[in-house]
Amino acid sequence: MARQLITVEGVDRSFGPVDVLQDVNLVVNHGERIGIVGHNGAGKTTLLNTVSDQKQDVGDIEFAPGLRIAYLTQIRDLESDRTIEEELSRKGRQFQELEEEIAAIEAQMVDPAFY
Template sequence: MAELQITGLSRSFGGVHAVQDVDLTVADGETRGIIGPNGAGKSTLFNLISGHLRPDRGGVSLDGRPLDRLPAHRRARRGVAIVFQAARIFPGMTVLENVMVGAHLRASAGFTAAVLRLPAHRAAERRIRELALDSLDRVGLSDRAEDPAASLPIGLQRAMQLARALCADPALLLLDEPASGLRAPERERLASIVEELHEDGQTTLLIEHDVAFVSRLSDRVTVLDLGRVIAEGTPEQVRDDPAVVSAYLGTGEGAAA
């Protein structure tokens, strides 16, 4: 169960209104596409949801419980997982270890259990490893588990980050341009993973530049421009919306769609 509710969310940097009075409701199990030209406030919106930025006004709640007072790591505990646009890998670790970090929340053995090698530590390690291997399998990275994370090409680093996010068993998954820089087969692979997640009832927010890609995967699409919501609806409705055409598709970027 995860319903995301955003009301009147605003955040500005200096004089720039990055996100302005955004209202957004995402139903449980929905895949919601977020599109908009560069600087529309998409990534800022994600950072406000995940707790990496504080809003000036407005609120975010998940299943009716407000997240506003919680720092990022507590929101993760509530089930918010984010895959960043830039590759945020832990380069000194193996692929498996990177993903195991994502399962941090799924166990609770802390420093004392680790130092004294208590049974809780062993149980946690076993469980975390299993969860991480499952996640790697899900994104098709099982055979690279023991490789250094930095040795993966950029597309697979994205997949690894997705595995890390999935490892936490998130209620709400935030994907920030997961397909950018991917080659066609990797893009297909990603699309099918997102589709599988959708079938499993995962609530997902998907920022993407590629309108065709986002239209194919999303139940509904929200269009941002200059920090405001300018349109919302099914992919078809949004595509035909005159405001969207002038603000976004008119730039030529969406011509392929």
């Protein structure tokens, strides 16, 4: 049986009188990849923000123990003195740092001396 990394059950999210997410259910298992597709205003970003911040109005969001959630948000403000390539490179460095941290943890996991 696949290990569940993210479980979302019956999640609702509203902004004032507007219901953006209603009764959302989602399971992401280890090794799976997902895509979130929809028209503008459908709630894709709200779903990502709600899951990553665990700020739902109703419902449950659970992560597997030790799971860290990170995603690159939509770029709202670009520095006027930077090119798009420079901005993306800057964000890429943050992901590179995460990859290096993951590699260090993986190295510890396979090192018998660590245990």
